[in-house]
Amino acid sequence: MKARGWALSDVGQKRDHNEDSYLCNNDIGLFGVADGMGGHLGGERASRMAVDVMEQEIARGISLGVTRTQDEITAITTTGAHPIAKAMRNAVNEATRTIWQTAQVQPQYAGMGTTLTTLLQHTDRVSICHVGDSRAYLHRDGQTRQLTDDHSWIAEQIKAGLVDPNDLIATRFRNIITRSVGFEPTVEPDLITIPVEVGDCFLICSDGLSNHFTLEEIGNVLSTHFHGEACKVLVDMANERGGDDNITVVLVYMANTE
Numbered sequence: 001m002k003a004r005g006w007a008l009s010d011v012g013q014k015r016d017h018n019e020d021s022y023l024c025n026n027d028i029g030l031f032g033v034a035d036g037m038g039g040h041l042g043g044e045r046a047s048r049m050a051v052d053v054m055e056q057e058i059a060r061g062i063s064l065g066v067t068r069t070q071d072e073i074t075a076i077t078t079t080g081a082h083p084i085a086k087a088m089r090n091a092v093n094e095a096t097r098t099i100w101q102t103a104q105v106q107p108q109y110a111g112m113g114t115t116l117t118t119l120l121q122h123t124d125r126v127s128i129c130h131v132g133d134s135r136a137y138l139h140r141d142g143q144t145r146q147l148t149d150d151h152s153w154i155a156e157q158i159k160a161g162l163v164d165p166n167d168l169i170a171t172r173f174r175n176i177i178t179r180s181v182g183f184e185p186t187v188e189p190d191l192i193t194i195p196v197e198v199g200d201c202f203l204i205c206s207d208g209l210s211n212h213f214t215l216e217e218i219g220n221v222l223s224t225h226f227h228g229e230a231c232k233v234l235v236d237m238a239n240e241r242g243g244d245d246n247i248t249v250v251l252v253y254m255a256n257t258e
Contacts, residue, residue: 001198002257003029003121007250008231012208013243019043020206020248021114023051029121030058031250033134035206037180038112042103046114049102050095050181054118057091084122085191088129092116092181092189099182113183117148117204119252126202128192131181135210137218138194139201144219147192147202151179175207201227202252205234208245212238227253 007024011017019036021044034050036043095116103109115132128136133150149155153176157163181187201222213234225233231249238247 001121001124001196001254003031003126003252004227004255005031005250005252006228006231007031007248008235009246009248010235010239010243012246013239015246017044018246019047020208020246021047021051022248022250023055023118024250025055025059028059028062030055030118031120031202031204031252032116032118033204033206033248033250034114034116034181035132035134035208035246035248036112036114037177037183038103038109042109042112043114045102045109046099046112046182049099050114050116051118053095053098054088054091054116057094058087058120061087061091084120084125085127085129085193088118088120088127089189089191092118092129092131093186096181096187097185100185103182111183113180115151115177115206116181116189119202119204121196121252121254124195125193126196128190128194130190130192131179131187132177134204134206137203137205137215139203139219139222140197140199142219142223144215144222146215147194148190150177151190152177196254198254198256200254202254204250204252206246206248208243208247209234209238209249211245212241222251227251 005024007022021034023032034047036047115134117130117134119128130148133152136147235247
Protein backbone atom coordinates (compact mmCIF):
# COMPACT_ATOMS: atom_id res chain seq x y z
CA MET A 1 0.00 0.00 0.00
CA LYS A 2 1.00 3.57 -0.64
CA ALA A 3 -0.62 6.69 0.82
CA ARG A 4 -1.50 9.40 -1.66
CA GLY A 5 -2.63 12.79 -0.43
CA TRP A 6 -4.37 15.92 -1.62
CA ALA A 7 -4.70 19.19 0.28
CA LEU A 8 -6.45 22.55 0.10
CA SER A 9 -6.59 25.58 2.41
CA ASP A 10 -8.90 28.58 2.12
CA VAL A 11 -9.20 31.80 4.13
CA GLY A 12 -12.98 31.42 4.38
CA GLN A 13 -15.62 34.14 4.14
CA LYS A 14 -15.05 36.16 7.31
CA ARG A 15 -11.29 36.25 7.96
CA ASP A 16 -8.75 38.49 6.24
CA HIS A 17 -5.82 36.11 6.69
CA ASN A 18 -5.20 32.38 6.93
CA GLU A 19 -3.69 30.98 10.15
CA ASP A 20 -3.97 27.34 9.01
CA SER A 21 -1.09 25.30 7.58
CA TYR A 22 -1.02 21.81 6.13
CA LEU A 23 1.45 19.02 5.48
CA CYS A 24 1.11 16.70 2.48
CA ASN A 25 4.28 14.72 1.86
CA ASN A 26 3.56 11.74 -0.37
CA ASP A 27 7.22 10.68 -0.44
CA ILE A 28 7.36 9.79 3.25
CA GLY A 29 3.61 9.27 3.79
CA LEU A 30 3.22 12.15 6.25
CA PHE A 31 0.14 14.38 6.31
CA GLY A 32 -1.31 16.91 8.72
CA VAL A 33 -3.22 20.07 9.56
CA ALA A 34 -2.36 22.86 12.00
CA ASP A 35 -4.74 25.66 13.02
CA GLY A 36 -2.81 28.52 14.59
CA MET A 37 -3.80 30.96 17.31
CA GLY A 38 -2.26 34.09 18.71
CA GLY A 39 -3.27 36.80 16.26
CA HIS A 40 -2.36 37.47 12.67
CA LEU A 41 1.40 37.08 13.10
CA GLY A 42 1.41 34.47 15.85
CA GLY A 43 -1.18 32.08 14.45
CA GLU A 44 0.37 31.89 11.02
CA ARG A 45 3.88 31.50 12.44
CA ALA A 46 2.92 28.82 14.97
CA SER A 47 1.02 26.62 12.52
CA ARG A 48 3.77 26.86 9.90
CA MET A 49 6.48 26.09 12.45
CA ALA A 50 4.54 23.09 13.74
CA VAL A 51 4.17 21.37 10.37
CA ASP A 52 7.72 22.26 9.33
CA VAL A 53 9.29 20.83 12.49
CA MET A 54 7.11 17.71 12.31
CA GLU A 55 8.15 17.10 8.70
CA GLN A 56 11.84 17.72 9.41
CA GLU A 57 11.92 15.45 12.47
CA ILE A 58 10.09 12.55 10.84
CA ALA A 59 12.10 12.83 7.62
CA ARG A 60 15.31 12.87 9.65
CA GLY A 61 14.22 9.78 11.59
CA ILE A 62 13.43 7.92 8.38
CA SER A 63 16.73 8.92 6.77
CA LEU A 64 18.58 7.58 9.80
CA GLY A 65 16.61 4.36 9.63
CA VAL A 66 15.20 4.97 13.11
CA THR A 67 11.46 4.87 12.55
CA ARG A 68 11.47 2.20 9.88
CA THR A 69 13.78 -0.04 11.88
CA GLN A 70 11.60 0.27 14.94
CA ASP A 71 8.58 -0.60 12.84
CA GLU A 72 10.20 -3.81 11.66
CA ILE A 73 11.23 -4.84 15.17
CA THR A 74 7.79 -4.72 16.78
CA ALA A 75 4.23 -3.73 16.06
CA ILE A 76 3.07 -2.92 19.56
CA THR A 77 5.20 -2.17 22.60
CA THR A 78 4.38 -3.31 26.09
CA THR A 79 2.93 0.12 26.86
CA GLY A 80 0.58 -0.08 23.89
CA ALA A 81 2.26 2.79 22.02
CA HIS A 82 3.60 1.98 18.57
CA PRO A 83 7.26 2.99 18.01
CA ILE A 84 6.25 5.22 15.09
CA ALA A 85 3.72 6.97 17.34
CA LYS A 86 6.50 7.54 19.86
CA ALA A 87 8.61 9.15 17.15
CA MET A 88 5.68 11.40 16.29
CA ARG A 89 5.27 12.34 19.95
CA ASN A 90 8.90 13.37 20.08
CA ALA A 91 8.46 15.46 16.93
CA VAL A 92 5.42 17.20 18.41
CA ASN A 93 7.32 18.04 21.56
CA GLU A 94 10.19 19.41 19.47
CA ALA A 95 7.67 21.62 17.68
CA THR A 96 6.24 22.70 21.03
CA ARG A 97 9.65 23.67 22.37
CA THR A 98 10.54 25.54 19.19
CA ILE A 99 7.32 27.57 19.14
CA TRP A 100 7.36 28.30 22.87
CA GLN A 101 11.01 29.39 22.84
CA THR A 102 10.38 31.66 19.86
CA ALA A 103 7.52 33.34 21.71
CA GLN A 104 9.76 33.96 24.73
CA VAL A 105 12.33 35.96 22.77
CA GLN A 106 10.07 37.67 20.21
CA PRO A 107 7.31 39.61 22.00
CA GLN A 108 5.20 39.97 18.85
CA TYR A 109 4.59 36.21 19.03
CA ALA A 110 3.67 36.06 22.73
CA GLY A 111 0.88 33.57 23.41
CA MET A 112 1.01 31.87 20.04
CA GLY A 113 0.17 28.21 19.67
CA THR A 114 -1.50 25.80 17.28
CA THR A 115 -3.47 22.63 16.92
CA LEU A 116 -1.66 19.80 15.15
CA THR A 117 -3.13 16.59 13.82
CA THR A 118 -0.79 14.43 11.74
CA LEU A 119 -0.91 11.01 10.11
CA LEU A 120 2.05 8.85 9.09
CA GLN A 121 1.75 5.68 7.03
CA HIS A 122 4.16 2.86 7.81
CA THR A 123 3.70 -0.43 5.95
CA ASP A 124 0.16 -1.64 6.70
CA ARG A 125 -0.55 0.79 9.53
CA VAL A 126 -1.01 4.47 10.15
CA SER A 127 -0.18 6.38 13.29
CA ILE A 128 -2.03 9.57 14.17
CA CYS A 129 -0.67 12.19 16.56
CA HIS A 130 -3.20 14.74 17.75
CA VAL A 131 -3.30 17.97 19.78
CA GLY A 132 -6.20 20.43 19.77
CA ASP A 133 -9.47 20.37 17.84
CA SER A 134 -8.37 19.73 14.28
CA ARG A 135 -9.74 16.29 13.44
CA ALA A 136 -8.94 13.03 11.67
CA TYR A 137 -11.66 10.85 10.16
CA LEU A 138 -11.61 7.42 8.54
CA HIS A 139 -13.91 6.56 5.63
CA ARG A 140 -14.03 2.80 5.02
CA ASP A 141 -16.58 0.66 3.17
CA GLY A 142 -19.03 3.54 2.95
CA GLN A 143 -18.86 4.31 6.69
CA THR A 144 -17.20 7.35 8.27
CA ARG A 145 -15.98 7.68 11.83
CA GLN A 146 -14.09 10.30 13.78
CA LEU A 147 -10.74 9.00 15.03
CA THR A 148 -9.69 11.91 17.27
CA ASP A 149 -11.23 13.53 20.33
CA ASP A 150 -11.30 17.33 20.43
CA HIS A 151 -9.13 18.91 23.11
CA SER A 152 -11.62 21.68 23.73
CA TRP A 153 -13.55 23.01 26.69
CA ILE A 154 -16.91 22.29 25.12
CA ALA A 155 -15.97 18.73 24.10
CA GLU A 156 -14.94 18.00 27.68
CA GLN A 157 -18.20 19.44 29.02
CA ILE A 158 -20.25 17.40 26.57
CA LYS A 159 -18.31 14.23 27.39
CA ALA A 160 -18.94 14.83 31.09
CA GLY A 161 -22.65 15.23 30.40
CA LEU A 162 -22.70 18.84 31.60
CA VAL A 163 -23.65 20.43 28.27
CA ASP A 164 -26.01 19.32 25.51
CA PRO A 165 -24.21 19.48 22.15
CA ASN A 166 -27.24 21.21 20.67
CA ASP A 167 -27.31 24.01 23.25
CA LEU A 168 -26.32 27.53 22.22
CA ILE A 169 -23.41 27.45 24.67
CA ALA A 170 -21.89 24.59 22.68
CA THR A 171 -21.66 26.90 19.68
CA ARG A 172 -20.57 29.99 21.59
CA PHE A 173 -17.58 28.36 23.31
CA ARG A 174 -16.59 25.78 20.73
CA ASN A 175 -13.30 27.56 19.87
CA ILE A 176 -11.80 27.33 23.37
CA ILE A 177 -9.18 24.60 23.21
CA THR A 178 -7.57 23.01 26.25
CA ARG A 179 -4.41 21.59 24.66
CA SER A 180 -2.18 23.11 21.99
CA VAL A 181 1.31 22.95 20.52
CA GLY A 182 3.60 25.78 21.63
CA PHE A 183 1.44 27.68 24.09
CA GLU A 184 3.30 25.93 26.92
CA PRO A 185 6.81 24.40 26.84
CA THR A 186 5.49 20.82 26.75
CA VAL A 187 2.35 19.04 25.60
CA GLU A 188 1.04 15.47 25.71
CA PRO A 189 -0.48 14.46 22.35
CA ASP A 190 -3.00 11.70 21.80
CA LEU A 191 -1.51 8.78 19.85
CA ILE A 192 -3.42 6.28 17.73
CA THR A 193 -2.05 3.41 15.62
CA ILE A 194 -4.43 1.35 13.50
CA PRO A 195 -4.17 -1.21 10.70
CA VAL A 196 -5.25 0.05 7.28
CA GLU A 197 -6.76 -1.51 4.20
CA VAL A 198 -6.51 -0.71 0.52
CA GLY A 199 -9.26 1.79 -0.27
CA ASP A 200 -9.25 3.47 3.14
CA CYS A 201 -9.64 7.23 2.99
CA PHE A 202 -8.49 9.50 5.82
CA LEU A 203 -9.64 13.09 6.17
CA ILE A 204 -7.70 15.58 8.32
CA CYS A 205 -9.17 19.05 8.72
CA SER A 206 -9.32 22.22 10.78
CA ASP A 207 -12.48 23.12 12.67
CA GLY A 208 -13.31 25.61 9.94
CA LEU A 209 -14.41 22.54 7.98
CA SER A 210 -15.61 20.14 10.67
CA ASN A 211 -17.92 22.72 12.27
CA HIS A 212 -20.04 22.69 9.13
CA PHE A 213 -20.43 18.94 8.54
CA THR A 214 -21.96 15.84 10.06
CA LEU A 215 -20.26 12.47 9.70
CA GLU A 216 -22.89 11.43 7.18
CA GLU A 217 -22.28 14.50 5.04
CA ILE A 218 -18.53 13.95 4.99
CA GLY A 219 -19.08 10.32 4.05
CA ASN A 220 -21.44 11.28 1.25
CA VAL A 221 -18.87 13.62 -0.32
CA LEU A 222 -16.11 11.02 -0.09
CA SER A 223 -18.37 8.33 -1.56
CA THR A 224 -19.56 10.39 -4.54
CA HIS A 225 -16.46 12.31 -5.66
CA PHE A 226 -13.01 11.42 -6.91
CA HIS A 227 -10.41 11.89 -4.20
CA GLY A 228 -8.65 14.63 -6.13
CA GLU A 229 -11.91 16.61 -6.27
CA ALA A 230 -13.25 16.02 -2.77
CA CYS A 231 -11.07 18.64 -1.04
CA LYS A 232 -12.48 21.46 -3.17
CA VAL A 233 -16.03 20.17 -2.85
CA LEU A 234 -15.75 20.17 0.96
CA VAL A 235 -14.12 23.62 1.10
CA ASP A 236 -16.75 25.08 -1.23
CA MET A 237 -19.56 23.62 0.87
CA ALA A 238 -18.05 25.01 4.08
CA ASN A 239 -17.87 28.46 2.47
CA GLU A 240 -21.46 28.17 1.29
CA ARG A 241 -22.47 27.37 4.87
CA GLY A 242 -20.89 30.52 6.26
CA GLY A 243 -17.13 30.05 6.03
CA ASP A 244 -16.69 31.74 9.40
CA ASP A 245 -13.13 30.46 9.88
CA ASN A 246 -10.14 29.36 7.84
CA ILE A 247 -10.82 26.05 6.12
CA THR A 248 -8.15 23.41 5.59
CA VAL A 249 -8.51 19.80 4.50
CA VAL A 250 -6.04 17.01 3.71
CA LEU A 251 -7.35 13.83 2.10
CA VAL A 252 -5.27 10.63 2.21
CA TYR A 253 -6.14 7.58 0.12
CA MET A 254 -4.55 4.17 0.67
CA ALA A 255 -3.76 2.89 -2.82
CA ASN A 256 -2.80 -0.59 -3.94
CA THR A 257 0.77 -0.62 -5.27
CA GLU A 258 0.63 -4.12 -6.78
